[in-house]
Amino acid sequence: MPALEAGVHAPEFELQYLDGRKFSLKEERKKGPVVAVFFKVSCPVCQMALPYLERIFKAYEKSGNITFVGVSQDNAADTKAFNRQFGVTFPVLLDPAGKYPASNAYGLTNVPTTFLISPEGEIEFSTVSWSKADVEQLNRRLAAAGNMAAAQIFQPGENISEFKPG
Numbered sequence: 001m002p003a004l005e006a007g008v009h010a011p012e013f014e015l016q017y018l019d020g021r022k023f024s025l026k027e028e029r030k031k032g033p034v035v036a037v038f039f040k041v042s043c044p045v046c047q048m049a050l051p052y053l054e055r056i057f058k059a060y061e062k063s064g065n066i067t068f069v070g071v072s073q074d075n076a077a078d079t080k081a082f083n084r085q086f087g088v089t090f091p092v093l094l095d096p097a098g099k100y101p102a103s104n105a106y107g108l109t110n111v112p113t114t115f116l117i118s119p120e121g122e123i124e125f126s127t128v129s130w131s132k133a134d135v136e137q138l139n140r141r142l143a144a145a146g147n148m149a150a151a152q153i154f155q156p157g158e159n160i161s162e163f164k165p166g
Helices: 025-029 044-063 076-086 101-105 132-145
Strands: 014-017 022-024 034-039 067-072 092-094 113-117 123-128
Touching (some): 025 067, 034 044, 034 101, 044 067, 044 076, 044 132, 113 132
Parallel strands (some): 034 067, 067 092
Antiparallel strands (some): 014 022, 014 092, 034 113
């Protein structure tokens, strides 16, 4: 269970992208909903989950009104290696190790943890660990937000766990 659940105001945060640019949740929310996926490169459940979240990102990135970011709890070099290894192309922010200002503001106890934050700053959806049903729900919510048909995230024949604790 996430520390912050649907209906709670999302704490604002500012972090740096891997390329050094600055990210402001407050500014990004002006464009539309924001998906923030918190992860750690050494987490086996993150390694399994992020490629599926990448599929969701790819399905809706062209809608133009959804911001999708990863929030890495690791350094830039390890995060870049993780992204290459697991095919992550969505933008990733660095939550500075040791301090973890964004992770702490959100009360994280486990990763991966994913939040869907409304343009008004409310957490509309949150999930901790791996839940296939929650990933499907996130997919449907983003499709609705982008006025698009829901993408097929899971392919026929894939053996996908229903739940894995993070």
